[in-house]
Amino acid sequence: MAPIIEAHGLVKRYKEIVALDGLDLAVEPGTILSVLGPNGAGKTTAVSILTTLIKADEGTATVAGFDVREHPDEVKKNIGLSGQYAAVDEQLTGFENLRMVGRLYRMGKPAAVRRSRELLEQFDLTDAADRPVKGYSGGMRRRLDLAGALIAEPPILFLDEPTTGLDPRSRADLWIAIKGLVAGGTTLLLTTQYMEEAEHLADDIMVIDHGREIAHGTADELKNMLGGERVVVTVADPDHIARATEVLAQFAVGEQHVDDHTRELTVPISGGAPVLTAALRALDTAGIAVTDVGLRRPTLDDVFLTLTGHRTEETEIASVEVGE
Amino acid sequence: MTKLKYAFIDAYVIAQRNIIRIKRVPEILVFVLISPIMFVLLFAYVFGSAIDIPGGSYREFLIGGIFAQTVVFGATFTGAGLAEDMQKGIINRFRSLPMSPSAVVMGRTASDVIYNSLTLIIMALTGLLVGWRIRSSFWDAVLGFGLLLLFAYAFSWMMALVGLVVPSVEVVNNASFVVIFPLTFIANTFVPSEGLPGPLRTFAEWNPISALTQAVRELFGNIPAGTPPPEVWPLQNPVLYSFVWIVIIIAIFAPLSIARYQRVTAKS
Numbered sequence: 001m002a003p004i005i006e007a008h009g010l011v012k013r014y015k016e017i018v019a020l021d022g023l024d025l026a027v028e029p030g031t032i033l034s035v036l037g038p039n040g041a042g043k044t045t046a047v048s049i050l051t052t053l054i055k056a057d058e059g060t061a062t063v064a065g066f067d068v069r070e071h072p073d074e075v076k077k078n079i080g081l082s083g084q085y086a087a088v089d090e091q092l093t094g095f096e097n098l099r100m101v102g103r104l105y106r107m108g109k110p111a112a113v114r115r116s117r118e119l120l121e122q123f124d125l126t127d128a129a130d131r132p133v134k135g136y137s138g139g140m141r142r143r144l145d146l147a148g149a150l151i152a153e154p155p156i157l158f159l160d161e162p163t164t165g166l167d168p169r170s171r172a173d174l175w176i177a178i179k180g181l182v183a184g185g186t187t188l189l190l191t192t193q194y195m196e197e198a199e200h201l202a203d204d205i206m207v208i209d210h211g212r213e214i215a216h217g218t219a220d221e222l223k224n225m226l227g228g229e230r231v232v233v234t235v236a237d238p239d240h241i242a243r244a245t246e247v248l249a250q251f252a253v254g255e256q257h258v259d260d261h262t263r264e265l266t267v268p269i270s271g272g273a274p275v276l277t278a279a280l281r282a283l284d285t286a287g288i289a290v291t292d293v294g295l296r297r298p299t300l301d302d303v304f305l306t307l308t309g310h311r312t313e314e315t316e317i318a319s320v321e322v323g324e
Numbered sequence: 325m326t327k328l329k330y331a332f333i334d335a336y337v338i339a340q341r342n343i344i345r346i347k348r349v350p351e352i353l354v355f356v357l358i359s360p361i362m363f364v365l366l367f368a369y370v371f372g373s374a375i376d377i378p379g380g381s382y383r384e385f386l387i388g389g390i391f392a393q394t395v396v397f398g399a400t401f402t403g404a405g406l407a408e409d410m411q412k413g414i415i416n417r418f419r420s421l422p423m424s425p426s427a428v429v430m431g432r433t434a435s436d437v438i439y440n441s442l443t444l445i446i447m448a449l450t451g452l453l454v455g456w457r458i459r460s461s462f463w464d465a466v467l468g469f470g471l472l473l474l475f476a477y478a479f480s481w482m483m484a485l486v487g488l489v490v491p492s493v494e495v496v497n498n499a500s501f502v503v504i505f506p507l508t509f510i511a512n513t514f515v516p517s518e519g520l521p522g523p524l525r526t527f528a529e530w531n532p533i534s535a536l537t538q539a540v541r542e543l544f545g546n547i548p549a550g551t552p553p554p555e556v557w558p559l560q561n562p563v564l565y566s567f568v569w570i571v572i573i574i575a576i577f578a579p580l581s582i583a584r585y586q587r588v589t590a591k592s
Binding site for chain 1: 330333334337340341344345348349412413414415416417418419420421422423427590
């Protein structure tokens with residue numbers, strides 16, 4: 001099947017900062033693509049171009065078969081967008097917000113009213129439906145914003161960091177809602193900073209940094225690329241770092257990362273807790289004292305460390321002016 | 325044709341939203357509506373006791389000017405409302421919708437007609453309290469109020485552009501006062517324009533606010549008997565001249581405001 005969202009060589013510059021640097025992407029109808037990356041990676045810029053809010057400096061994109069530059073109105077009719085910041089009117093009630101958005105999607109009055117009530121019910125906002133939004137919690141606003149994106153039942157949905165800043169409970173609720181949508185046949189492009197979220201929601205994950213794709217695959221493929229869990233060891237004596245690296249090499253399934261400053265060694269392993277025990281025993285035998293030790297799952301930070309050689313925070317500082 | 329139809333439907337939806345917002349925060353309206361009362365009382369009693377009009381009541385002469393001045397001042401409400409909208413999250417929702425690009429500005433100027441009507445009602449009631457009377461026919465009076473409302477609507481479009489050009493709500497007030505003060509004071513609003521020095525007099529005579537004031541005074545029958553007829557064309561035909569200005573202002577500022585809205589929201 002032909003992709004319903006397609007982009008080739010998207011470039012977007014803000015003064016000297018390059019927000020997108022030749023991004024390609026394609027999403028098949030009825031599937032989810034998760035665009036994973038740190039702040040400033042170009043996620044919001046990519047979504048803004050695909051939703052016609054801004055124009056790319058170079059490259060082409062089509063959504064629902066329409067060129068985003070030539071036919072923005074046709075694109076807008078086929079998409080729903082829910083951004084990082086809830087785009088709702090504070091003074092209006094939840095119901096009034098949805099009815100207004102429905103009407104502006106050119107739905108008739110009765111249809112907009114019926115669909116608003118339906119979505120308020122679906123997103124567990126019935127009790128708050130007739131209260132002004134200014135009294136809503138952050139999670140309620142996000143759900144209302146998402147409902148606004150869905151009111152006209154668009155075949156394509158763009159969600160830009162839908163759960164950033166939400167508490168775990170609200171995040172879980174939103175995930176359930178999003179999964180339900182895709183079960184109904186909606187095509188979804190989602191951006192996120194969380195590996196866990198990308199893994200939970202999407203089959204297809206694209207990791208981007210500095211406006212470029214750096215990895216692409218299923219959650220399992222990416223994890224294999226990262227080599228499963230990590231053993232993190234802090235050695236007591238800085239002079240032991242080199243020796244500890246040698247000892248731990250036999251357990252590593254990928255490249256070890258050594259931070260001389262914090263005396264912390266990060267070792268990708270495979271096999272979980274038994275490997276951790278064996279590694280500790282080996283260090284003990286070699287006479288290397290450790291002050292801290294742990295086993296953890298790969299994080300986005302590890303993805304970046306593995307793929308780009310730098311941590312996500314560095315990216316964040318470098319790109320903080322991009323306006324994401 | 326469909327485009328035009330949806331431009332009106334979308335504007336109607338936005339106007340409806342603005343009216344709900346006014347109902348939710350009536351405090352805004354209270355303060356905004358106090359100013360016309362203040363204007364009427366202040367000018368009627370402070371200036372009204374100091375200035376004499378040959379053969380008539382200055383207070384009655386004054387009310388027409390205050391009506392004209394207040395509807396022009398009221399247009400800042402439009403600018404402030406739009407400037408506020410542009411800073412709110414909802415504008416991001418509007419940007420993502422397949423709605424008509426003129427809807428936000430058209431809806432705003434439309435909903436402000438309601439606000440201007442309220443202002444006029446309150447001013448007229450306050451005027452009646454201080455002794456102003458309509459001394460003309462019913463239909464002349466209707467035309468008088470209609471002309472004021474239309475003029476207010478036209479000025480809303482001008483202030484809409486100001487609201488979309490300035491960066492924040494606070495600047496709207498300052499920016500618009502720079503335009504509104506000279507326009508409303510170098511006119512026949514408070515003093516007869518015949519007494520003004522040369523260039524100011526010419527400005528006052530051709531100032532649309534003067535024509536509006538003159539039109540309102542005539543339509544409400546507030547020109548004292550025995551007042552010599554005006555010497556210049558705009559004041560001899562004030563209703564027609566006011567209408568011409570209403571058309572000119574809308575023709576210039578409606579396209580400019582809509583284009584400005586599109587430019588601001590298409591930020592890249």
